[in-house]
Amino acid sequence: MPAARTLRGSLPAVQSVAERLEKGLIARVARASIDFDLLERGDRVLVAVSGGKDSLCLLALLRQLRRRTPFSFSLAAITVDQGQPGFERDKLAAYFEAERIDYQVVIEDTYSVVQQKSPLGTIACSLCSRLRRGILYTAAVRLGATKIALGHHRDDAVETLLLNIFYSGQLKAMPAKLRADDGRNTVIRPLIYCTERDLAEYASSRRFPVVARSACTRQPDLKRGAMKDLIAHLQATNPHVRGNLFAALRHVRVTHLLDGRLLGERASEEPGDEAPEELPTLATVPRREQRVLGTARLWTESAPAVGRQSP
Numbered sequence: 174m175p176a177a178r179t180l181r182g183s184l185p186a187v188q189s190v191a192e193r194l195e196k197g198l199i200a201r202v203a204r205a206s207i208d209f210d211l212l213e214r215g216d217r218v219l220v221a222v223s224g225g226k227d228s229l230c231l232l233a234l235l236r237q238l239r240r241r242t243p244f245s246f247s248l249a250a251i252t253v254d255q256g257q258p259g260f261e262r263d264k265l266a267a268y269f270e271a272e273r274i275d276y277q278v279v280i281e282d283t284y285s286v287v288q289q290k291s292p293l294g295t296i297a298c299s300l301c302s303r304l305r306r307g308i309l310y311t312a313a314v315r316l317g318a319t320k321i322a323l324g325h326h327r328d329d330a331v332e333t334l335l336l337n338i339f340y341s342g343q344l345k346a347m348p349a350k351l352r353a354d355d356g357r358n359t360v361i362r363p364l365i366y367c368t369e370r371d372l373a374e375y376a377s378s379r380r381f382p383v384v385a386r387s388a389c390t391r392q393p394d395l396k397r398g399a400m401k402d403l404i405a406h407l408q409a410t411n412p413h414v415r416g417n418l419f420a421a422l423r424h425v426r427v428t429h430l431l432d433g434r435l436l437g438e439r440a441s442e443e444p445g446d447e448a449p450e451e452l453p454t455l456a457t458v459p460r461r462e463q464r465v466l467g468t469a470r471l472w473t474e475s476a477p478a479v480g481r482q483s484p
Contacts (some may be wrong), residue, residue: 191378195237198375201366202234203241209349211320211361214244218361219318222276224265224384226376227324228428231364233379235322245349249275249316253308255301256282263383270383277316281308310358318358325362328369331418332400340396344430346422368415397414 270274334346
């Protein structure tokens with residue numbers, strides 16, 4: 174029986190769901206890079222890989238994107254073993270070796286420090302995170318990295334926004350690009366336009382070696398869990414809640430808020446809450462920073478519309 178012929182002009186084979194998902198995620202990472210200048214020619218990007226699904230997706234997507242960019246940049250993975258019981262660092266090291274990924278595993282027991290500094294039953298996530306960040310910053314300087322890439326995604330940004338509003342009285346979330354306080358490191362979040370649901374599906378389709386959660390004896394982050402529950406509750410009656418919350422981060426009406434530092438006026442402060450003497454007005458903020466504030470146009474005609482999508 175003769176082989177079937179391919180008709181001239183026929184459509185290419187239909188992409189699998191996993192291929193379409195990967196293509197969409199790469200496009201969102203590329204869009205974030207363009208919008209916030211995350212990746213530049215000659216960058217050496219240190220990708221923080223904790224072993225969770227998000228950081229493994231980040232590493233894989235950046236590797237895919239590197240093959241498509243019109244400029245070159247290099248990648249290296251770093252895993253920090255903080256001494257938490259049950260952390261499977263060997264599992265990650267084996268994956269890096271098999272994939273021929275340049276990597277470093279830094280072993281530093283901060284778990285014992287957290288145990289000593291935090292009373293039993295308290296939430297120690299913040300202290301643990303600060304110690305890990307310090308390790309990453311030091312390693313980035315030692316390895317000559319120009320950027321540190323973290324795996325925070327769109328849902329993380331929205332939950333952090335609500336956490337800061339409810340528990341800190343601040344209107345802030347997670348920037349896509351941030352110059353660290355030490356002045357030596359730049360932190361980027363290339364997954365900022367990606368949803369947690371898409372990343373979970375991608376990690377499952379690629380069968381990444383997600384490590385088991387460390388057996389931390391501390392209380393879980395109940396506040397962040399409460400924000401997840403709140404969003405899920407609101408989402409049940411309004412499927413656009415997650416998308417609208419994220420869109421709010423990109424459409425800031427500074428004139429409709431009460432921060433006199435952004436309005437170029439001195440706002441009335443509560444006693445003991447005085448503003449610094451010299452504060453920038455919106456007119457003096459560089460255009461690149463204005464984009465983060467949402468006062469400049471973020472999207473080009475070719476950008477995927479993600480602002481109001483439901484995950």
